[in-house]
Amino acid sequence: xxxxxxxxxxxxxxxxxxxxxxxxxxxxxxxxxxxxxxxxxxxxxxxxxxxxxxxxxxxxxxxxxxxxxxxxxxxxxxxxxxxxxxxxxxxxxxxxxxxxxxxxxxxxxxxxxxxxxxxxxxxxxxxxxxxxxxxxxxxxxxxxxxxxxxxxxxxxxx
Numbered sequence: 001x002x003x004x005x006x007x008x009x010x011x012x013x014x015x016x017x018x019x020x021x022x023x024x025x026x027x028x029x030x031x032x033x034x035x036x037x038x039x040x041x042x043x044x045x046x047x048x049x050x051x052x053x054x055x056x057x058x059x060x061x062x063x064x065x066x067x068x069x070x071x072x073x074x075x076x077x078x079x080x081x082x083x084x085x086x087x088x089x090x091x092x093x094x095x096x097x098x099x100x101x102x103x104x105x106x107x108x109x110x111x112x113x114x115x116x117x118x119x120x121x122x123x124x125x126x127x128x129x130x131x132x133x134x135x136x137x138x139x140x141x142x143x144x145x146x147x148x149x150x151x152x153x154x155x156x157x158x
């Protein structure tokens with residue numbers, strides 16, 4: 001006796017000839033829209049800045065904030081402090097023009113980001129320092145004297 005259909009344990013039916021995969025309308029639509037766009041469309045969008053990644057480290061003396069910002073110059077950065085809110089931002093505009101005998105090509109781009117952080121009350125705002133080196137912005141947020149972690153000590157019992 002030959003088996004025409006397999007009956008799995010969950011009770012559903014499956015055909016033994018199910019190795020033929022016919023494309024469905026949904027698969028066709030997904031294939032069309034999920035393919036990479038040609039270079040002509042993407043070449044002008046390669047300078048997009050997403051929100052930069054941040055590392056924050058706490059030591060007994062301070063907080064250290066490090067932000068990866070490759071390709072961004074120190075002169076393009078703004079660091080502001082207003083009511084315990086530290087803001088780091090940039091706004092860059094780029095315009096180029098190429099002229100030849102019978103045509104002119106103009107291209108322009110705009111990119112920006114802004115990250116904000118509410119500082120804890122323990123930060124000594126007067127002593128905040130920032131440094132930009134090798135595509136990394138480092139901001140030192142020193143703690144106030146009363147907030148610094150004191151070293152452990154033993155207390156004698158009298």
